[in-house]
Amino acid sequence: MDNAQCALMKKICEMEFVAIELQLYLDTHPCDSDALNDYNCAVDVLRKYQLKYEDEFGSIMEIGHHGVNGKWDWVNSPWPWQM
């Protein structure tokens, strides 16, 4: 994994962490519209990062974008412990 790939994966992890925390908060505070806006923004940004990653470095989601380079890469893309 090169630096650009590591940096983008780090951004994905950070944004996913934000989304998970807000999701847990919203489960018990469903009427907090500020938190809901923050959550939706976090999810939008996360999706953007995920798409960028999958386009440039191969698939990370089982149900996601595969084969952007014209071949099925799920089998050969690195496992979490190989990153």
Add this chain to the structure above:
Amino acid sequence: MWVYEKKMEHPIRVCRPDVGFAKLVITQYGGPDGELGASLRYLNQRYSMPTGVAKAA
């Protein structure tokens, strides 16, 4: 119901192999009194809770 992602939720760094410790981790993870069994019990208890908030959290 379950989606696999080829990524960690939190970064980890394994710096050296340690068979003894690996054995402990695997036992605690998947053994007879391990986290996997406990987590599935909690999950199913959760789905039988009476309110939506309790089911979700």
